[in-house]
Amino acid sequence: MTHQLTRSHSQESKVNENRARMLISCPDRAGIVAAVSQFLFEHHANIVQSDQYTMDPEGGMFFMRIEFDMDQLNERLPALKEHFAAIAASFEMKWQISCVSEKKRLAIFVSKEDHCLLELLWQWQAGDLDAEIAMVVSNHEDMREYVESFDIPYHYIPVTHDTKAEATKQQLELVNGSADVIILARYMQIIAPAFIEQYQNRIINIHHSFLPAFVGGKPYHQAFERGVKLIGATAHYVTEELDGGPIIEQDVGRVTHRADVNELKRIGRTIERVVLARAVHWHVEDRILVHQNKTVVFN
């Protein structure tokens, strides 16, 4: 059965086939904006949004995100990229140009807690999440029927101490070539270093605390013990350091002495899903640049 909560087509139709996004990071120096905007102008591209940030005018890094429209984008993009490469080289840029109409493909990893997965599915079916959901991967079978009702493939890969290496291999085979970004939507297993290396700055985790407070397991228990007056959630890119990767977004909610651990979890669930959804949004819209374990978010 295909689920009745089908993707809103009226929303999809508004995607502009001729819109592209450009991301640039390079050492700052005079003339970057002039060179890039002159290049786009000469290629008849119309800048519709532009953000930039200079870490330090003297010797710092420069970051830029441009959205532009260009007629016949698809046909002309290869040449555009080729021409831009020369400019990029002269400024030592790391850069990318992507078509807005080529949606990023998500692989969502989930364990038993379903609220973050459900939030992403909802936003997606409502037309609010500009991405494709390529698959859901889980170490439990619980969510299969629900996920498949949306015509989304569901892969059950159990993980035990002994099968961990095998599971990682299976996961990588599934996502390689099929997913551009991995979302750990309360996936309670450690991701193997080999996996992290392959998806650098493309694995988003939601940690259920206001990092760096309460790193590691059972953060709501830790928060309860410490008696904090706000609880939080943190979306971050996964690095080899547990809960130590670049922070994308955080938010908090107020709690009182009345809240026991279960109530903290209940309040926290809404914070977690809102924070994760925002981070995924920004990622799929190419709004995030990473530099030295920190993020620049042009939102």
Next chain:
Amino acid sequence: MTHQLTRSHSQESKVNENRARMLISCPDRAGIVAAVSQFLFEHHANIVQSDQYTMDPEGGMFFMRIEFDMDQLNERLPALKEHFAAIAASFEMKWQISCVSEKKRLAIFVSKEDHCLLELLWQWQAGDLDAEIAMVVSNHEDMREYVESFDIPYHYIPVTHDTKAEATKQQLELVNGSADVIILARYMQIIAPAFIEQYQNRIINIHHSFLPAFVGGKPYHQAFERGVKLIGATAHYVTEELDGGPIIEQDVGRVTHRADVNELKRIGRTIERVVLARAVHWHVEDRILVHQNKTVVFN
């Protein structure tokens, strides 16, 4: 006596004598960014921050704010402006370029409620408000001694029904040529149309409600009557329509059924001063553009 809470000089020293800000608004079309950034590059200006916003890629308005550094800015600024005028004309731009080191001069109008004035004085003496306070104008004498202790001129202009026209005349004489922006820091008198016309988009008022809820008098009483669960404050530019001008900033705070009107006022005071201070900040740093009764805030 000069007050001991003197302006922090360590903070002041960090002002960059060679930094300028450029504000542009014009009908959108291709090539604006390229033209402006090319112009700045050719004049050896280094862009350190740039924000832009296009209302609608097809036929909308384009807004831009650029901060740039340029050697010998003061000597070269007149020529820079002259050269830019040609570009500006070709794009039908409204524009301004100003030196960061030329601080805006504030005239703060206040009645009996002193918290908003005190907040601005604090932020100023802490070096957090990048402006000069040219004068305080009040229809009461209450704050004279305190204000004068900072070596800031204090002008007492009483306002009664009969003296209203005369008071407006006096006020205009005081501020003309001496103040770039008027801050109504809980000044409880209506500003005359003649005054508003002369200081268009340069009079900032703090209204003690979340506009457009509770326009007019006694908003906390209105909020109490309605039983709202959040109270707010709104900083806006003053137009002839009461509490109807372009909104610059708003914020809210949570209240419960326990709060009577006095408690709403107490909670509200902190919201008011924070909201007004943010709006003044953004104004003096040229972060606000006004278009059709709405603001574009590049913060």
Next chain:
Amino acid sequence: MTHQLTRSHSQESKVNENRARMLISCPDRAGIVAAVSQFLFEHHANIVQSDQYTMDPEGGMFFMRIEFDMDQLNERLPALKEHFAAIAASFEMKWQISCVSEKKRLAIFVSKEDHCLLELLWQWQAGDLDAEIAMVVSNHEDMREYVESFDIPYHYIPVTHDTKAEATKQQLELVNGSADVIILARYMQIIAPAFIEQYQNRIINIHHSFLPAFVGGKPYHQAFERGVKLIGATAHYVTEELDGGPIIEQDVGRVTHRADVNELKRIGRTIERVVLARAVHWHVEDRILVHQNKTVVFN
């Protein structure tokens, strides 16, 4: 097909069969708390939570909510109520005592926008909403399959100008005796006065603005036009005055000049569902008392 997202049974099991809630409102005078707590003590009830609020110590109203545990609650409740009636009469109390284990039955009314309904279904299936969902009523067929997958009855009652009276009659027949509270989860039809009268202070609506700003239709368009910097949502009890009933809960989210009406709607959807869910929570847990078009919320 029964949906796989079945209600969490581990959560349900924690319900205390011996817990009751007492709500009292009466004119304030000395001795109320003493009389009530002495009464409960003599009936071997253990108070586990108690909240009270006095509007004005001199001649104001007194409001109280008590949660208590009592062995064999079900058998003893009728006698308890009978005995309490005498005390209640002497203090002119409006009061109620209810068993926590007797969950309130919700009828959720929805039109085409599904996010508020989905939020309630989620919270319910996650075991976070302590209520039964007796039915979903809609003037559209869109959500039937999804709702029925939870084994929840779905009633399609189209509403046109001509059938309005008939539709109201049908709705009342459905809910009478089957639903304790009506949730208007973005139900875009006016509720008939006869309906409102029958469910006084038991119909909860979510309005997609920070009331009293933007009463009536298209509040996000109104908010866009006014250029507000925060958008909000308001959950309130429905009265005959449009969007004028007692406010239960409100919240806001920050927006910038970049947000067009669609973006306001997108941001607003999350605020709406969070605010409505909180209000429904508080209602089903008997945390809300209404007095003179305002709410006392013991949360």
Next chain:
Amino acid sequence: MTHQLTRSHSQESKVNENRARMLISCPDRAGIVAAVSQFLFEHHANIVQSDQYTMDPEGGMFFMRIEFDMDQLNERLPALKEHFAAIAASFEMKWQISCVSEKKRLAIFVSKEDHCLLELLWQWQAGDLDAEIAMVVSNHEDMREYVESFDIPYHYIPVTHDTKAEATKQQLELVNGSADVIILARYMQIIAPAFIEQYQNRIINIHHSFLPAFVGGKPYHQAFERGVKLIGATAHYVTEELDGGPIIEQDVGRVTHRADVNELKRIGRTIERVVLARAVHWHVEDRILVHQNKTVVFN
């Protein structure tokens, strides 16, 4: 010179000479509320506010705060306390009853950062802080003139490595018998264990981070390094564990990648002063109970 920002006398006059506050904590068991409220009723006291919290209905702790009015409170309080002692003993209560009209006396400790001190002085002079400011103690002379302009004694006690013991002795001599609570308003010296012991749960510190994140020195630098998206402040009672005492209040503010350390400090200052002011408010109104390194706040 006595400062012109004199304490608002209209505000003071509203203090009720006959209002008292009672704080109770004891092991939970049936009958506590009945016994206490019956006692107050028999002594012709009218309860105007009451809050209670039971940690765990089975074997947990019980906490209660009652505000009541009683004619001729001052004359009758000694007898009231004497009579209550018997009830208290039978329930193993820790308890206190205090007159609202007997304001708590604050000793505010400050170093060079003045914003928290200034906030407290402002709230106090505006009549918003229901306390007396007995003295300001500082290891710098900077704020003397300003503080003395309010007729508040200013004590300069320099602290060096060698004079630390002597300084503590001097501080204790100053506050003993003269101050009920110590406010560390960005006082950058470690408080000696002897001092802490004497003022247990009566020393309030403001830490400029969202604890337990960024314990210790330079929290804004730590926050900048970690790239957090929210910065916070925490008011807590001081214990011997650095930044480890019971948390009273916390709040946060949003920051972006654009904010350098100075900007974090600037944004943080407003959070710090708001959070500290709230904590001091609650303390002087007897709204805080401490149990096992956590606070119960009846606000």
